[in-house]
Amino acid sequence: MEYSKALIDDIKEQFELPCYVFDxxxxxxxxxxxxxxxxxxxxxxxxxxxxxxxxxxxxxxxxxxxxxxxxxxxxxxxxxxxxxxxxxxxxxxxxxxxxxxxxxxxxxxxxxxxxxxxxxxxxxxxxxxxxxxxxxxxxxxxxxxxxxxxxxxxxxxxxxxxxxxxxxxxxxxxxxxxxxxxxxxxxxxxxxxxxxxxxxxxxxxxxxxxxxxxxxxxxxxxxxxxxxxxxxxxxxxxxxxxxxxxxxxxxxxxxxxxxxxxxxxxxxxxxxxxRYIDLIAEVDGVKKLKGKDFAILNCSIHNLGDVACSVKLPIQVFECSNNSKEYIDMDFVGYTCLERDVPYKGFSGKIGKGDYIVFGNVGGYSNVDKPPFILPQCPMIGIKDSKVYVIKRKETTEDILSTYVFNEHSF
Ligand SMILES: Cc1ncc(COP(=O)(O)O)c(C=O)c1O
Known part of the structure; x- marks a missing residue:
């Protein structure tokens, strides 16, 4: 799928990021x-x-x-x-x-x-x-x-x-x-x-x-x-x-x-x-720890499917802010508290808070394999002949809690 910053801005405004996009x-x-x-x-x-x-x-x-x-x-x-x-x-x-x-x-x-x-x-x-x-x-x-x-x-x-x-x-x-x-x-x-x-x-x-x-x-x-x-x-x-x-x-x-x-x-x-589903994520911040650079994303490895664990997914970066800087060998890390949550290793290029990252090839074992761990699942939209439609709405805390029992008297 061909993206432009304007298209992602639109998707962000309508559906929020991260968001899966089906071609x-x-x-x-x-x-x-x-x-x-x-x-x-x-x-x-x-x-x-x-x-x-x-x-x-x-x-x-x-x-x-x-x-x-x-x-x-x-x-x-x-x-x-x-x-x-x-x-x-x-x-x-x-x-x-x-x-x-x-x-x-x-x-x-x-x-x-x-x-x-x-x-x-x-x-x-x-x-x-x-x-x-x-x-x-x-x-x-x-x-x-x-x-x-x-x-x-x-x-x-x-x-x-x-x-x-x-x-x-x-x-x-x-x-x-x-x-x-x-x-x-x-x-x-x-x-x-x-x-x-x-x-x-x-x-x-x-x-x-x-x-x-x-x-x-x-x-x-x-x-x-x-x-x-x-x-x-x-x-x-x-x-x-x-x-x-x-x-x-x-x-x-x-x-x-x-x-x-x-x-x-x-x-x-x-x-x-x-190949026909991408995930658009956003950079929430960057940090340096003991000489190593990290970009914190608003998605996690769990959003990206099995293949992200064994290969470097194809990515596209869209610069959105004027605070982007050049980095060498930076890791993109996810929102979870897992050390292993590293959706992309070894990025070299310009990046900053607010930039968009599009991960390609995430159609298999991604949305179906995402646990309700730390955050609910993000939405999925489809695009056909430039028309956008919803495949799955964003999950809410209520969706996650709907199978739990709050009232102790019902045990
Ligand atoms: C019985 C069976 N059929 C089909 C598939 C799909 O395989 P693939 O993801 O390689 O297309 C699997 C995956 O585990 C499977 O177990």
Whole structure:
């Protein structure tokens, strides 16, 4: 998003700072870029948007309007998808801890990926009360080159997967129709090629006939500005990811008519939302301590999402006062009382009280991951074709206190 001081002045006056700003046009464009890159090879590719990364209903509604599915991992996220207007057929319920809505979802023909043997028992026992056939998928635990043991899914490299598949086969009204995997922190092309080939092989081995879907999870790099890109060893394009996923699917199912080919899902979250939300903050003051310069901001690391902890976010600075001075290796610190609350390290340039700092790439795990710690959450607005609208109003102390009980007699 292109900012000017005048635009930020306006946003400050109407909504107060800090404030999240969502760029709707660019979000849509990037979403369609990803979708079309994979559909180019495999027309039955669909996106299931990962709610955990940012479940702001506005974003979820745009995904729905663009034909995407909802990927949820809790009853809360499931409720959001339903409130956004999703039918169960277009909701994928994943995750290791499914709530009581799992059964409602199954009854209404929702897509469900089973994470573990206890959950499989739960599904089988629920199904035994009905005449209807319930379709399920299994999240498999595979190795795709990661350097840790993933805690999710059913182990495809032990007997567990065979046991799970056999248990399903023994039930006359539960049917295995898909496989799912998701391994975080594994965004390379080789990791994607690896998971694609392994899931196709498992589907050939374990599913009778052609699966209804294969869900490769998420973990693609999204499009990003070059200063952020330079902090990673390699950032593939969507076209390159398509070659190690959709192209391989196309070759694998080349002889199957389109209507019978399985749906290929991926579950992008940060891939589609990170770049399209910025946070505008303001410098509240500057100080020098033992020779080190600090700028105190009116936001905290909690506003900025996961990625701010591991990389330097792209920033734009807007000088607003005539008291700005040149600094070298200054740290921007947040409003909390945590020493680790350092949204940006090593800034060199001109800055002063009242200046604006725009943090880019904060769409994923930011507003949804902000605890009510020290201050409530700031507002979020969207901009489309220069029109500004509210996505989330500023939280108040009353919002935070609304779940606490003040009257001791009610205990
Ligand atoms: C099952 C599942 N799908 C999708 C995602 C979203 O991943 P990303 O943020 O890499 O897009 C996650 C993130 O943890 C996940 O656990």
């Amino acid at each position: 709707e046009n660019e979000f849509r464009e990037n979403y369609l870029h990803l979708l079309n890159a994979l559909r180019e090879y495999y027309p039955k590719y669909d996106i299931a948007y990962s709610y955990k990364t940012n479940y702001a209903p506005k974003l979820c509604s745009i995904v729905k309007e663009l034909g995407g599915y909802a990927e949820v991992v809790s009853d809360m996220e499931y409720d959001i998808a339903r409130k956004v207007g999703y039918k169960n057929e277009l909701i994928i319920y994943n995750g290791p801890f499914k709530g009581p809505k799992m059964e409602e979802h199954l009854l209404n023909n929702g897509i469900l990926n089973i994470d573990n043997m206890n959950e499989l028992d739960r599904v089988i026992s629920f199904a035994s009360n009905y005449d209807k056939t319930f379709k399920v998928g299994i999240r498999v635990n595979i190795s795709i080159g990661q350097n840790f043991i993933s805690r999710f899914g059913i182990d495809a490299e032990s007997n567990d997967l065979t046991k799970a598949v056999n248990l399903i086969k023994e039930c006359n009204n539960v049917k295995l129709v898909g496989f799912h995997c998701h391994i975080g922190q594994c965004r390379s092309l080789s990791a994607w090629e690896n998971r694609t080939k392994q899931l196709l092989k498992l589907a050939d081995m374990y599913i009778d006939g052609i699966p209804e879907y294969i869900d490769l999870g998420s973990g693609m790099f999204g499009d990003m500005p070059s200063d952020l890109k330079g902090q990673f060893s390699s950032v593939p394009t969507y076209e390159e990811y398509a070659c190690v996923t959709a192209k391989i699917f196309n070759e694998h199912y080349i002889d199957i008519p389109l209507e019978n080919k399985p749906v290929l899902f991926t579950e992008p979250g940060t891939t589609v939302d990170n």
